[in-house]
Amino acid sequence: MITGSDFYHVMTAMVPLYVAMFLAYGSVKWWKIFTPDQCSGINRFVALFAVPLLSFHFISTNDPYAMNFHFIAADTLQKIIILVALAFWSNLTRRGSLDWTITLFSLSTLPNTLVMGIPLLKGMYGDASGTLMVQIVVLQCIIWYTLMLFMFEYRGAKLLISENRGGDMVMNNGHEGGGAGEKAAAAADGKAKIMPPTSVMTRLILIMVWRKLIRNPNTYSSLIGLIWSLVSFRWHVTMPAIIAKSISILSDAGLGMAMFSLGLFMALQPRIIACGKSTAAFAMGVRFFVGPAVMAAASIVVGLRGTLLHIAIVQAALPQGIVPFVFAKEYNVHPDILSTGVIFGMLIALPFTLVYYILLGL
Template sequence: MIGWEDVYKVVVAMVPLYVALMLGYGSVKWWRIIPREQCDAINRLVCYFTMPLFTFEFTAHIDPFKMNFLFIGADTISKFIIVLVLVLWAKFSSKGSYGWSITSFSLCTLTNALVVGVPMLKAMYGPTGVDLVVQSSVVQVIWLSLLLFVLEFRRAGIEGATANIIVDDGALKPKATSATIIGSNNNNGFDDVNGGKDLEATSTTTLEIGDVGTRPPFRKLMKLVWIKLAMNPNSYGCVIGISWAFISNRWNLEMPSIVEGSISIMSKTGTGTAMFSMGIFMALQEKVIACGTSMTVFGLVLKFIAGPAAMAISCIAVGLRGDVLKVAIIQAAVPQSITSFIFAKEYGLHPEILSTAVIFGMIVSLPVLIAYYAILEFIH
């Protein structure tokens, strides 16, 4: 049963994140320590150095041979359910789009399990809860790698589709006009390219560009994506970490201390620098809630209702019962992954929504998770 001491432990784990957030915010907004033109460089430091090393260190120390594969299967099925729903929504709904589907997937499925999930599940279900939430974090690393692939694919498609834009008398004009794409002020300049369907945006910049048919052929597009992924250290952090976990546990090997020390010195800064970068991003926005109240509520609904609902369906489908079922549902309601914001910022896809989901999600999560725990106690 959860007591005040357990709640205090969760608060102790969460408060340092907000300290890092406020330091990042203040360094730009109040103290002017970091110039605005240098802010993107800090996010790239987190994206390409601290996060890949954090991913490697975390995955390299798990034992893949002792994982609960029924639980992992339920987690995987729940994500496939969400992917299927979002793809159908993007394809057949007039309001659907693939850019928003990517963001919605992040909101529904990606969690901050280590910071919030571990202390909460430990208080609720003891070592069993901790073990399962750590396993879900390992699997999430794989999904983050797949998310990285989708984001690179989107970026490559956008770059190919905009290749024919020319400048004439200071104005952007197309070589041939047949599609209008609404741009974004984020890093990549455009929200999405999918035959003119994805026309939502986070800004009001409208550019006439060349026919979407001028995008590179699929084979060439995939080649560009794989080249980008090959140059992205986040791709290696997951693959090498899990590979080492299998090898080390199969043959009882230990990582050389000089290698482990070199990795941990940067990886330990991962969560802190990510929150610091988020604080910087907040400082650059006109409002603290950059995405508005309605989108904040939408993100919280996806995070705390849609995600756990999909997990409940998949758990029942595979036959999970008892505490494992309860842990699976509650860990799906753990607040938003910080890494999802870092990727959103780097690839220019709704970072204002992901940052708001992280910041307010952690505040809301404590009463929500306790409510889930109380409700699930009636299930035997």
Template sequence: MIEWQDVYKVVVAMVPLYVALMLGYGSIKWWKIFTPEQCDAVNRLVCYFTLPLFTFEFAAHVDPFKMNYKFIGADAISKVIIVAVLAFWAKCSSKGSYCWSITSFSLSTLTNSLVVGIPLLKAMYGQIAIDLVVQSSVVQAIIWLTGLLFVLEFRRSWSTGTDDVVVEDLPPPGKDLEGNNNVNGNGNGVGVVVSSGTKPSFWYLMRGVWMKLALNPNSYACIVGLVWAFLSNRFHFEMPSIMEGSILIMSRAGTGTAMFSMGLFMAMQEKVIACGVSLTVFGMVLRFIAGPAAMAIGAIAVGLHDDVLRIAIIQAALPQSITSFIYAKEYGLHADVLSTAVIFGMMVSLPVLIAYYAILEFLH
């Protein structure tokens, strides 16, 4: 049963995040420390250095041989359900959009498990909850965040990719390109663009996307961490202290710098609720209703029961992943919606999650 000291532990875990957020916000809004270009540089620092090292650090310390594969299967089924619904909506509805499907997937499935989930679910269900939350975080980083990264890279390549532009120098009147007589010259020898306007082939785009992912540490940080976890747990050795210290010095800044970057982004918007009230409500519905509902279906489908079933549903209702905002900002896709989802999701998550806990205990 949750007591006041347990609620206090969650508040203690969340308040420092808002301190980092307000420092970033004040750096632009009040103190005018950063320019927009410098804000982009901060976001890239977070995206390519602190978050990958943060992801590697917690993945490297999980025990892959003690993972609950039914729980992971339930999580996979829930996300497949969401993907299927969003793909159908994008293809068959007049209001459907693949770009909004990407954002809606983030809103309904990607959670901030480590910061909020661990202290709250530990208070609810003890050590078993911590183990399951860490497992879901590792799977989220390896499969779903990497998949999101792939889709965002593909979208950017598709939207910007065109066939090579060719510039030809036209000859003066009376001469062709080889110097022969030609009465159709343009009179000044100025080059013209031959802009075919067609998109590159699918395989050309795929090759470019994979090349970019290979250079992006977010795409393999968790995989490398999990490989290390397999080896260290199989052969019973620990990470050398010099290596662990080198990782920790940056990874410990991961969540804080991500929140700081979000504060910078908020300060550059005209409104604190950057996406408007209707989209905020839309994001909260996806976050706290659609995601847990899909997870309940997946959990029941694989036969989860008792506390594991309740943990699965509650962890699906955790607030929005901070990493999803960093990706949205980096790739220019509805960052205002994701920033609002992170901020307000954390504000309302505590009463919502306690309500879920009370309802599930009552039904039990």
């Protein structure tokens, strides 16, 4: 039974996040405190420092030797089920496409676990649920965001091939392809271009993905945080106080700054529902119903019961993650849908997750 005290704890965790978001929104939309250039600078600070250090803090303090493998298995199975279903849909139906496969995978499986999930679930189910959310974040950063990058790069390579510019693409990256570029921009009659072999294309895609990853601060924060957690919890090593304090200064502000940055982003958009009402409704249905439904099925299959099952379902009903939107915008794959998922999802997330929390607690 949900008590008034339970509801108060949830609101204590969530209301401060919304306060930061709406203060940022008002400072741009109504009070004109920040210019677009200043907003860009704040967003850059959050992307390069606040969120990576926040990720490092959560990952480095997570005990990798005490992870709940049943919970991790449920989360992994949910993503695999949806990915396989989308792959079949994309290849066996006329309406299916790689673009929609990527977008629907993002909408249904990649919630805002770090920024909203940890404080919300802690308010609902206590500190133990926060530890589970950190485990989900670790897998997101290391596995699923890498998979997303690979799919985006694979899509880009296919587009270049379809435009008969595969030879040009390899030529432009010939210094990494071991001379393959020179063998391929060659042409039989000066007009037709020789398409690069599959092995060359695969290698080029991997190089593109690697370039993106090594330029992403979140990659370093996740990897270093994981390595440190493996070392510290294995040999009980304590981080030097000077380093710990240096990190905590920014990581402590990371959560609030991430929400503030999201509010700035909301205020700079011409409208909240950028993709149209019908598409937005479809996206919200995928985000708040399809994802949790598949998660419930996957959790039951791996044997989750009781509170763990409730946590798995509620975390799957969190609003759209911010990182998938950043990828969608960079690669121009339905960025309007993902931005609507982030913005509109944040506005309706609290009532939706509270409904799930209440229904599961009956």
